[in-house]
Amino acid sequence: MEKNFGYxxxxxxxxxxxxxIFLLRLLYRQSNLNKELALLRELVKEKESK
Known part of the structure; x- marks a missing residue:
């Protein structure tokens, strides 16, 4: 019984x-995506303002 419990x-x-680990990787990927989206938005704003 003890052995089975250990297993x-x-x-x-x-x-x-x-x-x-899976959840942490998902959260990490999500935060990276948000950063990339923010950078893309800034680039678009710069292009539109020119």
Whole structure:
């Protein structure tokens, strides 16, 4: 019983870590996209003002 519990616990932790990393990567990608969009908007404004 103890061995099975250890396996379950480690599998659970590994799965959670995988989800956490996935979510963090999504958030990081989202913030990068927002920065790129802001830069693009500034470029468009500069072109329109010329």
């Amino acid at each position: 379950l616990l480690s599998a659970f932790i590994i799965i959670w870590l995988g989800h956490l």
